[in-house]
Amino acid sequence: MRHTLPIAPQFYVTAPQPCPYLPGRMERKLFTALQGEGAQRLNDGLSKQGFRRSQNVLYRPSCADCAACLSARIDVADFTPSRTQRRVARRNAHLERQIASPWATEEQYALFRRYLESRHASGGMADMDTFEFAAMIEETPIRTRVVEYIDPETGALVATSLTxxxxxxxxxxxxxxxxxxxRASLGTHLILDHVEIARESGLPYVYLGYWVPGSDKMGYKAGFSALEVYAGDRWQRVRDPDAFRARAHPLVNDPIAEQVANISLPDTGTVRRRG
Known part of the structure; x- marks a missing residue:
């Protein structure tokens, strides 16, 4: 009988490129492939350490002179909506939530195009065609769902989350x-409803992606209570958002080799492999 040993993920670093969130800064990412039968465990484990998924890749910002991008999540048990957020929930209470397997549709892509052209016309996804959109939705080696929100009066798709x-x-x-x-504040509604999805499923957190103090594009996440960020190799409750602005200083970053050495992998302990 042949026995094979699990292969530890290999970590790599992207070349520097202009930061899309903070002008005048350069970004780079630490990343690894997400594949094989251990993909779900790897995604679960690295998500707890600030990584995010994009198709078959897990990545985390690893900039040379900045650590402003912080992985953020909401602690569902402690979350309390603000007065404004309660109004948003009431305003959108008529929307019907539909959860399905990750399959791209023409209606999703049309909504996606309208969203990009209005909000992110000059962003990195602005030229994404139908095939690239389908890959974003469908290429996932883990448990993924498409959460759609339908206006029952018109039957129109008004919001979508790949979750x-x-x-x-x-x-x-x-x-x-x-x-x-x-006026519907659909972005806020999506987050509020995902808090409900997590609560209904008995799951403690809603992971929101990256919060970037000082960025108009990403600053809205600080408006949600019970927000935690992954900083200093641990999750910390955000009580004063201004306290995290100092992380845009070069001395807060560990060398790449040390960052990789401190990543804890499922089943194999701590990897010590240079990216």
Whole structure:
């Protein structure tokens, strides 16, 4: 009988490129492939350490002179919506939530295009075609769902979230919504409803992606109570958002080799492998 040993993931670093969130800064990412029968365990384990999924890749910011991007999640048990957020929930209570397997549709892509052209016309995804969109939705080696929100009066799709199911929460990989409904605050509603999804499923966290103090694009996440960020190799409750602005200083970063050495892998302990 042949026995094979598990292969530890290999970690790599991207070349520096202009940061999309903070002007004048350069970004780079630490990443590894997400594949094989251990993909779900790897995604679960690295998500707890600030990594995010994009198709078959797990990545985490690893910039040379900045650590402003912080992985953020909501502690569902301690979350209390603000007065404004309660109004948003009431305003969108009529929307019907539908959860399905990750399968791309023409209606999703049309909504996605309207969203990008209104909100991120110059962003890195602006030129994404139908095939690339389908890959974003469908290429996943783990438990992933598409969460759609339908207006029952018109039958129109008004919001969508690509959502991973982790062992300790739900992770909002990417979401987009109808830009012609600004009063609905659909982006806020998506997060609030994912808190409900996690609560209904008995899962403790909603992973929101990265919060970037000082970025207008990403600063809204600080408006949710019970927010935690992964900083200093641990999750910390955000009580004063301004306290995290100092992480845009080069001395807060460990060398790449040390960062990789401190990554804990499922079943294999701590990897010590240079990226």
């Amino acid at each position: 991973d199911i982790l062992d300790d929460g739900v992770s909002m990989v990417y979401s987009f919504f109808e830009p012609d409904m600004p």
